[in-house]
Amino acid sequence: MSISADPVLIRLLDLFGDWRSEEQVSRLLAQYTKSSIRTTVRQLEKYTLLVREGTPEAQRDFQFKQAWSGWLPSAGFFHFGSKDVRYCATRHELKKKLRRLLANSPQPPFFKTYENVRRLHLPTATGARGEFLEVLMSRRTHRRFSVQTLSLSSLSNILYYTWGVTGSIPSGVLGDLPRKTSPSAGARHPVETYVLALRVEGLPPGLYHYATREHCLELLRLGNFDKKAARYCADQAWVQRAAALFLMTAAFPRVMWKYNSPRAYRTVLLDAGHVCQTFCLVSTWLGLAPFCTMALRDTLIEKDLGLDGISESAFYVAGVGLQWPTDTVRLRNRLSASL
Ligand SMILES: Cc1cc2nc3c(=O)[nH]c(=O)nc-3n(C[C@H](O)[C@H](O)[C@H](O)COP(=O)(O)O)c2cc1C
Structure with a gap:
């Protein structure tokens, strides 16, 4: 939201x-x-720029100031100011927007090189031999899926190798900290994960929380979430054909407690990126079709998860399905071409 007003409003x-x-x-x-x-006061109230003492809004404001005090104003402005934005509703709208951008100015170059400097040629990178390189080279974003169900064992592997606690780090003063497969600033691991099971063998469709230490699912609500899945992801219709979604949230106090500076907000973003890449690689390793999206209806997700959006907030969504048959073929071809 942006507003313009007479400077006297600042005084008020x-x-x-x-x-x-x-x-x-x-x-x-x-x-x-x-x-x-x-x-004027009524108008300011309407746009929540002023709150009335004793109201739920005032209580929320107080809670926000208390929780976020160390990260204000910059990280608070960025986090709350970038929630629930509007996305292009259709491909047509997106294309129109991209054409408009191109008409304004060309795309910035994707590659940086230096002129007039000595270039040292590197040996050709080793061919994609070995399981790790095959997985790395095969990862890509999938947006169509076969209708088969995901096995419970695949789901379990994805959860454990991406978000599960795989060990501990003796830290001295702070005791044993959780170790996971992805790095996390200060081992604070702020990312929480909720599983939206759409088509998982042996798992009733519904919403679950993944308990990382116990490696188990905690049932929050049963139900068919196919349509909701697409709504959560800003109406990207193909999302509802995935087998499972992983709604990642950020539990800010874990990080705020240790790092009392707005810069620490960056660590949450970076942590989420690390963990999501791990998710993509684990899913690819399992022969599945992963994707991730930041086009989210943050507040809707928070409401359905029962989160206050202040101490825990929707952050990132990943999903997985079974590979579309022709995608599997293309993948195999690409792999053999790169060997
Ligand atoms: C932070 C982030 C957000 C993304 N959001 C979306 C999205 O909303 N919708 C979508 O279709 N793809 C999304 N993607 C996938 C990218 O479009 C994709 O990674 C990119 O086109 C490169 O393709 P590749 O992943 O197959 O290499 C997102 C990727 C990242 C890292």
Whole structure:
């Protein structure tokens, strides 16, 4: 949301820095009529720029200030200011937008090189032999899936090797910290994972929380979430044909407790990126079709997960399905071509 207003509004908001009644503020701004101040206050309330003492909004505001105090204002502005944005609703709209961008200016170059410097040629990279390189070279984003169900053992492998606790790190003062397959700044591991089971063999469709230490699923709600899956991902219709979605959230206090600076917000973003790449590789290793998306309806996800959006917030979504038959063939061809 962005607003524009007369600079005098800053003065008014500043006067409401502490709890004050309209009456008190009117006295301090004697050059304005009481009714104009009342109208302005109502407008500010409507857009939640002012909250009334004792209301749920004021309580939420207090909770926010307490929880986020160390990361304000920059990280708070960025996190809350970038929630629930509007995405292109159709391919047509996206194409139109891209054409408009191109008409404005060409794409910036994808590659940087230096002119007039000595170049040292490197040996050709080893062919993609061996399981690791095959997996690495095969990873890609899948957006269509076969209708088969995902086996429970595949789901279990994905969860354990991506988000599970695989060991511990003796840290001294802070005791044993969890070790996982992805790095995490300070081993704080702020990412929580909720499984939206759409088509998993032996697992009733529904919403589950993954307990990382116990390696088990905690049932939150049963139900068919196919349509909701697409809605969570900003109406990307193909998402509902996946077998499972992994709704990742950030449990901020884990990081805030140790790192009392807005810069630490970056670690949460970076952690989520690391863990999602691990997810993509594990899923590829299992011969599955992974994807990830940041086009999310954050608040809807938070509401359905029962999160306050302040101490734990929707962050990233990954998903997996069974490979579409022709994608498997193409993958094999590409692999043999790269060997
Ligand atoms: C942070 C992030 C967000 C993404 N969001 C979307 C998305 O909303 N929809 C989508 O179809 N793909 C999404 N992708 C996938 C990218 O479009 C994809 O990685 C890119 O086109 C390169 O293709 P590849 O993954 O097959 O190499 C996202 C990827 C990342 C890393």
